[in-house]
Structure formats: structure tokens, C-alpha cells
Amino acid sequence: MRLLRNLFVVLGMLVLCGQAAQAAESMPKIDIGKGGQCVRDPQWMRKNHMHLLIHQRDETLRKGIRDDQISLKNCIECHASTKDDSVIARDDSFCVACHKYEAVKIDCFECHSGIRKSAWLKNQREGK
Amino acid sequence: MSNADIQRRNFLKTTLGAAAVAIAPGMLLFEAAQAKSDGADSKVRWGMLIDTALCKEGCNDCVNACSRENGWKNNNLPTDPQWMRKINIKDISSGREISLPMMCQHCAHPPCVDVCPTAASFKRADGIVLVDKHRCIGCRYCMMACPYKARSFVHEPLHDQNPDVPRGKGTVESCTLCVHRIDQGQQPACTEACTNQAILFGNLNDPESAIAKKILSVASVQVRADLQLNPGIRYQGL
Amino acid sequence: MPSLSSLHFKNRLFYVLLAAGGLVALAGLYAVHMMESHGHIISGMNNQIVWGIPHVFAIFLIVAASGVLNVASIGSVFGKAIYKARAPLASLLSIAMLAGGLTVLMLDLGRPDRIIVAATNYNLTSVFAWNVVLYSGMFSLVVLYLWTMMEQRMNPWNKPAGLAVFAWRFILTTGTGLIFAFLTARQAYGSAVLPPMFIVLSFAWGLAVFHVVQANIYAWNEKQLDPAIMNRKKNLLGVFVIGSLYMVAVYHLTNLYFSHRVGFEHFILRDGGIYTNLFWWGYVLLGNLVPLALIYLPGLGKGKCVMLASLLVIFGAFALLYVFIIGGQAYPLDIFPGYEVHSSFGDGQIASYTPSIYEFLLGFGGLAIAFIITTVSVRVLNFMPQDKAYIAD
Numbered sequence: 001m002r003l004l005r006n007l008f009v010v011l012g013m014l015v016l017c018g019q020a021a022q023a024a025e026s027m028p029k030i031d032i033g034k035g036g037q038c039v040r041d042p043q044w045m046r047k048n049h050m051h052l053l054i055h056q057r058d059e060t061l062r063k064g065i066r067d068d069q070i071s072l073k074n075c076i077e078c079h080a081s082t083k084d085d086s087v088i089a090r091d092d093s094f095c096v097a098c099h100k101y102e103a104v105k106i107d108c109f110e111c112h113s114g115i116r117k118s119a120w121l122k123n124q125r126e127g128k
Numbered sequence: 129m130s131n132a133d134i135q136r137r138n139f140l141k142t143t144l145g146a147a148a149v150a151i152a153p154g155m156l157l158f159e160a161a162q163a164k165s166d167g168a169d170s171k172v173r174w175g176m177l178i179d180t181a182l183c184k185e186g187c188n189d190c191v192n193a194c195s196r197e198n199g200w201k202n203n204n205l206p207t208d209p210q211w212m213r214k215i216n217i218k219d220i221s222s223g224r225e226i227s228l229p230m231m232c233q234h235c236a237h238p239p240c241v242d243v244c245p246t247a248a249s250f251k252r253a254d255g256i257v258l259v260d261k262h263r264c265i266g267c268r269y270c271m272m273a274c275p276y277k278a279r280s281f282v283h284e285p286l287h288d289q290n291p292d293v294p295r296g297k298g299t300v301e302s303c304t305l306c307v308h309r310i311d312q313g314q315q316p317a318c319t320e321a322c323t324n325q326a327i328l329f330g331n332l333n334d335p336e337s338a339i340a341k342k343i344l345s346v347a348s349v350q351v352r353a354d355l356q357l358n359p360g361i362r363y364q365g366l
Numbered sequence: 367m368p369s370l371s372s373l374h375f376k377n378r379l380f381y382v383l384l385a386a387g388g389l390v391a392l393a394g395l396y397a398v399h400m401m402e403s404h405g406h407i408i409s410g411m412n413n414q415i416v417w418g419i420p421h422v423f424a425i426f427l428i429v430a431a432s433g434v435l436n437v438a439s440i441g442s443v444f445g446k447a448i449y450k451a452r453a454p455l456a457s458l459l460s461i462a463m464l465a466g467g468l469t470v471l472m473l474d475l476g477r478p479d480r481i482i483v484a485a486t487n488y489n490l491t492s493v494f495a496w497n498v499v500l501y502s503g504m505f506s507l508v509v510l511y512l513w514t515m516m517e518q519r520m521n522p523w524n525k526p527a528g529l530a531v532f533a534w535r536f537i538l539t540t541g542t543g544l545i546f547a548f549l550t551a552r553q554a555y556g557s558a559v560l561p562p563m564f565i566v567l568s569f570a571w572g573l574a575v576f577h578v579v580q581a582n583i584y585a586w587n588e589k590q591l592d593p594a595i596m597n598r599k600k601n602l603l604g605v606f607v608i609g610s611l612y613m614v615a616v617y618h619l620t621n622l623y624f625s626h627r628v629g630f631e632h633f634i635l636r637d638g639g640i641y642t643n644l645f646w647w648g649y650v651l652l653g654n655l656v657p658l659a660l661i662y663l664p665g666l667g668k669g670k671c672v673m674l675a676s677l678l679v680i681f682g683a684f685a686l687l688y689v690f691i692i693g694g695q696a697y698p699l700d701i702f703p704g705y706e707v708h709s710s711f712g713d714g715q716i717a718s719y720t721p722s723i724y725e726f727l728l729g730f731g732g733l734a735i736a737f738i739i740t741t742v743s744v745r746v747l748n749f750m751p752q753d754k755a756y757i758a759d
Binding site: 057058059061062063064065066067073076110111112113115116117120123 | 165166167168250252253254258260261262286288289290291292294295296297299307311
Binding site: 202204205206207208209210213214215216217218219220221230239241242243244245246247248263264265266267268269271272273274275276277279280281282283284285297298299300351352355 | 404405406407412413414416417475476477478480481483484487488489491492493494495498545548549550551552555695699701702704705706707708709710711712713717718
């Protein structure tokens, strides 16, 4: 019995290692913009950014509690591509790359702008 | 199982692994917070006093400023949004003509909030009436209920919204009193743009504010006061 | 006994009918898809006329769905045998029309993908939110009621279930009327007469729909409806039509009594163009007077006449709802009473509205859903009224 269980554990580990190796090759390529760590470490953010966003959206909109650090606008400020100032413009843009990979629809940008405020202002001035 | 499937599973595994950490995101936020405002204050009631004697017929500065600030465009189609508009009115009996801006009156008892099935229409603690577009399902009942025709429905997909003013197809919208500016201590765009200074903005509840003092000293009315909605926008000389 | 070839023909006809209904429903879905991707810009609705043709169809279906249950209530609550025999069919029609109407209403939303939001966020002061409860409650109650009729062991519960449905549908139609009755700022709505008016309208519309479906089912099964039964039911339709005409008259007359609403009434009754024509010619003449003549004039009132009268009552219903919903919004809001008003947003002007093909497709899609549910159910389950030898009760 015990032997059998150990065998399973070993087999399982082998499979996992193999997967990890494969996954590393074709994980989504993401344009992280300026990047850097601001709220939490990247792995934590990967898992929990949606909870922060949905919590903060209700706080901000319905109660007027504006938290500059974890506002969507602030996320975009850092993570928009340095090339086109957007988190959604291309397949490898910050938000799109992961969400495409995970096949999760993003609803934010039906209403929210996906580009940096500074870039938006510049576009307005240039009449784009 | 295909290669892509395995990779996706793996990615999901790492992603979902510690989702439990987020059970209490509110508590986590607390330590992360830095520049955090206290939110809308229920002791405040934002409002405006509009002096119709100073408002000139044909002048559209406030409307244009609103359009620019909030990113809506009116091409004179009945489907185009108009958060703010100038109305010219003429007293049928005396013939006296008045020009004035009309927008969401930010009622204390807003009918749009009463009728909204999902509570997407709501009133902030400081009296600003807003649409929560995350919740709006686009039923347009609020547009039927509003006595001031202050609301517009977004009939087309939108692009290039102002990062501070999210707007989207299939939801209802209206004047936000420039809530994003107010929260930063600024005045609404229309108030700032009015060269005749016909619009006075401020805290109706603060006896020391300019608007409260002026309301004490001059005659002002609320539009359709008979409906007893107690709007936060008042008009002088109507 | 029908011949084999006629059975073959009917079998084929059934699938043809089903396919036709399916096609119309598909066309409705296509309209939804178009409105989803382009936005409501491709409908005729705008910021002045915010509710259009889809709402005319939806409200007709929902009101008729409540009214058709009258047939069931007269049977279960008041114990009349000929109505009791028709209660299952009436319940089926109610479910079918409710499903069709709600589908239209839901798919016309700006964000139909957020329907889960509507189901999880209730605003207790909103009549719309109440109606979500009323509609889903009605659905389950009628299903329960059907169960008590079609499953013998459940028969003892038939009477209480019938009573519950009876009460619920009154509240439901009251809720439908309240959607408009609470809009105090609009001259067209904001009247306490509206809920009772909708209840009486529902009686007439529901019974008319019932007549049309019943006639088709009898024809399909090559059976003849007892003329005595027909006579009673056509008289009932006559009474309902007179009642609904009376309620509509009361609604307009009370509006005429308030001087601030006289302008609106003049618009609908005299100067409104399409709305005036639809009201007088469509609703009053074709939807009421002609059916009454078909029912009551000596020498008339036979099978074909009643069928035609029922169809005209249904047509009149659409005419009235168009005038009520769209005409009611076309007349401008009186923001500054006593002033002449001009603006870039249509203040002080009659709004114009040209319904688009997509709105009609969506509306007919709702009718098609009701049609499909009815046709399939009638074929697979026994909804044919089973009359005993007729004795007047």
C-alpha cells in the first residue's frame, strides 16, 4: 500500500515538473509597462487584483473614498505600455495578454479608459 | 490533453492557489492604503445657485465645458447624450424671456433612485446623484421617472473616454456634478467655465459658504418645486 | 376518425409551424445580437422615446398572460364547469406569454448580459424590482396550479392553488400598472386609474387570445365547440371589452379634468397625428366598437364572428399600447409650467419616433416564443378542453 502511494507521489511530481517546464516556455508574453512593485508582490497581485479592483470600485463610486494607490487609474499609470500608453491596445498588452491566456473576459474597458491620463490629455490636445 | 490545456491548468493552479487570502480584501486594503480620502461627508450637501439674470441667451460656455470635461458629444441627434443643455424659456403671459442651464438637479429625494431596480442610481452621502454603471442594466426606467429630462442613454459603443469619467454603451448617464473634480477640491467644469459667473457652487449645509449666504439673502427657487423633490440646484430670477 | 393521410399531413404541418415559429424567434435573436453590437442606435428609440416597440409587445404579452388566467379562475375559484375544463389551456397560455414577454423585456435592456445583477441587487422602492418578484412568482404558481390539475393525486390542492393564482395575477397586473402610475412627473402617466385599467384590459386581451387559440385547437382536432359554450364565452368577451373601454374613457376623462394635463389629452385625442388616428380608428373603432358589433348584433356572434372579434381586440390592444407608451413619451415634459420652452434636447417639442425593423423583429420574436411553447405543449400534453354535456350553471 505504502509503496503504491509513494509511487503515485513520485509520478505526480514528475508530471508536475514536466508541466512547469513546458509552461515556462509559452506563458503569456506580457508588456508590463513601467512595471515594478507597488501594492503587493506580482504573484499576489496575479491572484487577487480583481478583489482589490471590485472592492475599490464600490468604495470610490458609492462612498467617494478614493484611494490613489489601488485605483484602476493608478494601475494603468504604471502598467500601460511605454510604446502605446495602453493596457488593452494589443494582444500582449498588460491586461489583455493574461486575460486572453486565461480566457477571462474583461468588462472594465467597456466604460473605463485603458490609457494613461497624461497620454489621454496629450491626445485631446492634439485633437486625436 | 493538449499542451495548451496543461499549461493553462498549471497557470490556473498557481493563480488559484492562495485565493483564500483575499477573503477579507478590505482588511488588506487598510495596510496598503496611502493617499486615501475619507469619502463623501454626509454633513455636506453640494449644490448650485444659478443666477438667470447673468446667464446670457446664446452663450453655451458651460455646456461646452461639460462636454469637454466629461467627453460626451452632441451632434443634435435625439440619440446623442446631453448631460447639460441651455433652455430658453418665455413666460406665456408676460413675454419675459430667460435663458438657463438645465442638468441633473441632484434632488434630495430623487425619483431616479426610487425607481432603479438594481440600485444603480444612488445618492452619495454629500447629495450627489450618480449612476453606478457597474450595476446599470440599461432599463431606462430612471429616464422615464426624471422630471427634468436630465438623463441620457448611451446608444453607441464609445472609445477614448476620459480616464476620470468612465462612460459606456448600454448604460444611463447624467451630470455627476463633476464628482471627480469635487473630490479633488475643485469646482465643477461648468462653474469654472461660466465667464458671467452665473453659477455659484458650494456646500448648502455650511452657513459660512458663499452659496448658503446668498440663498439667505436673495430669492431663489427650485424647478418643479411642486414635486417636493428638494433639488440641490437652485435658480435665481426665475 | 381522421384518415391516415390527414394524420400525415397534420404531422408535417406541425413541424412546418414549429419551424416557422423557430425562424421568427431566430430573427428576434438576430435583432438582439445587432442591438448588442451596435447599441440601441439601430433601434428607433432615443433619449426622448426611451421605451418603444419592444415594450409594446412585452407589455401586451405580460398583461394578456395575466388576463388569460381569468378563464382558469372562473373555473377554479367560482366553480363553473365549462371554465374549469379550460383552466389547463389558460394556464399554459399564461406561462407561454409571460415567457415571451419577459424575454423581450430582458433582451431590450442596454446590458442584457448583466441580468444576474438584476437578480442579485434589489432596490425595494423600485416597482421594477417588485415586478421581478411578481413575474417569477406567477411563473411558479401557475406551474404549481397546472400540476394540481394534471396530476390526479394533487387534485385536492387545486382549489387553494387556483385561489393563489387568482390573487397573484391581480397583484401582478397592479404592478404592471404601477410602473406607469408612479411616474408622477409625466402628464401621460402618474394616475391611480392605471392599475385597475390594466386589470380590466387584461381580462379582455387575455380572453381574446384564449378564443383565438381555442378555435385553432378545436379546428386542429376536427372538433366542434358547443354553441352554447361559445355563446357564453363571447358574451363574457363583450362584457370585458365594454369594461375596458369604460376604464380607458375614465383615464382620459380624469386627465381632461386636471387643467395641467389638458394639453396632453388634446395631443392624444385631437392633434397627435398617428397617435390620434391609432387611438380613435385603431383602438376605439377597430378594437372595441367593431368587435362589440360582431358579438352583439343580431345574426352575428357565430364562430367566425367571435374569432374575428377576438383578433380585432388583440389588434386594438397593440394600438392602445402604442398610443399609451410611445404617445405618452412623445408629449414633452412640462419642466417650466406656464412657459414656452426651447432647447437642443427637444424640450417643449413633440418627439418623433420611427420604429426600426430590429424592434419589430424582437417583438415578434417574443410572440414566437409564446407560440412555440404553446404549440409544443398542446401537442405533447393533453390541453384539449374536455367538456361534459353542457348544463348551464
